[in-house]
Amino acid sequence: MKSRDSSCLVFAAICLAAFALCAAGPQLSDSQGLSNHLHTPTGLPDHAILGTNLQTTVLSASRPTIPVILDTDIGTDIDDTWALALLLRSPELDPKLILMETGDATYRARITAKFLAVAGRTDIPIGLGVNSRPMSESLRNQDPWIKDYDLSRYPGEVAADGVGRMIRIIEESPAPVTIIAIAPSPNLAVALARAPGIAARCRLVGMFGSFAVGYSGGPPVSPETNVRVDPAALRAVLAAPWRDVLLTPLDTCNAAVLTGENYHRIWNATGDPTLRAVIENYCIFAPRVNWMNCDYFALRSSTLFDCVAVYLAYSEAFVETETIRFHISNDGYTLRDDHGEFTARAALHWKNLSAFQDHLTARLLRTHQQ
Numbered sequence: 001m002k003s004r005d006s007s008c009l010v011f012a013a014i015c016l017a018a019f020a021l022c023a024a025g026p027q028l029s030d031s032q033g034l035s036n037h038l039h040t041p042t043g044l045p046d047h048a049i050l051g052t053n054l055q056t057t058v059l060s061a062s063r064p065t066i067p068v069i070l071d072t073d074i075g076t077d078i079d080d081t082w083a084l085a086l087l088l089r090s091p092e093l094d095p096k097l098i099l100m101e102t103g104d105a106t107y108r109a110r111i112t113a114k115f116l117a118v119a120g121r122t123d124i125p126i127g128l129g130v131n132s133r134p135m136s137e138s139l140r141n142q143d144p145w146i147k148d149y150d151l152s153r154y155p156g157e158v159a160a161d162g163v164g165r166m167i168r169i170i171e172e173s174p175a176p177v178t179i180i181a182i183a184p185s186p187n188l189a190v191a192l193a194r195a196p197g198i199a200a201r202c203r204l205v206g207m208f209g210s211f212a213v214g215y216s217g218g219p220p221v222s223p224e225t226n227v228r229v230d231p232a233a234l235r236a237v238l239a240a241p242w243r244d245v246l247l248t249p250l251d252t253c254n255a256a257v258l259t260g261e262n263y264h265r266i267w268n269a270t271g272d273p274t275l276r277a278v279i280e281n282y283c284i285f286a287p288r289v290n291w292m293n294c295d296y297f298a299l300r301s302s303t304l305f306d307c308v309a310v311y312l313a314y315s316e317a318f319v320e321t322e323t324i325r326f327h328i329s330n331d332g333y334t335l336r337d338d339h340g341e342f343t344a345r346a347a348l349h350w351k352n353l354s355a356f357q358d359h360l361t362a363r364l365l366r367t368h369q370q
């Protein structure tokens, strides 16, 4: 495994050199007009931020902020890293805790800690999840980025009992908390078992499921990873009486890719430490990931599933939602069922995917109008 590490580090160094060259090169430079077509987002209507009680809270503030807990398995697929960047760049959202979900919590926390330090946001607490366990190297796709970063270097809070920290934040919050769940959900299930009352104080926005679209981009449906890894945990989570549940299944989030001008604007943002960290991690991730051939990393993003969940925490302007009833199979399928155990709102279609992609780009670049 050492040799894989070494070769990946060499490859990452080459990638980063290519990244720097491309970023500086005239073929991708703004001088050829790559920046000229960046759209600012369409206006985000007040009614796009849903949830009756939440809406009251949001609209009563002079600068609306929604207290948020991000439940993430950052460090395996790269989309969590993009999602964390989007969270930090969303003025409507006030991150109260980043909670490490499933697998090796310390590995995930080290990535989060270094990323928050790079972004200048060490005010945000990090919570270690329950049932932390060793992970195979094949799931530690950003390991080289934190090779020399020890969690003790994080100047902010690292809560060993991240679930307990989450419960306390929710119970003490004067406003309803939005939990953005972008991972399998054993931590959330444990939190609900320990403090069932938290659901009534929270809205849940999650990246879960596949109703008509699978990983191929169309039928057949897939056992989506966040469901398949722990169906029992998700059943426990969705059975709780949340104020609102809103899902982005593969039906919408599988189309969340940045390409062309949008992607190159971000690739070129080498003076922005946060976006540089995103691209560095992507360059490290690309040759290591074993479930796809990610050799297109200089041209476009991989699928940014989790960014859609972060987006839905503050707006629904670009999606169509539907309240659906379904059950969860033991092998990880979410299946429509008129007599199913679960009901949730789900973003099943895009109203305007390209507008979302422009909006996501503008947000990340901080060129959007606030």
Ligand SMILES: [Ca+2]
Residues within 6 Å of the ligand: 072, 073, 074, 077, 079, 080, 182, 183, 306
């Ligand atoms: Ca994830």
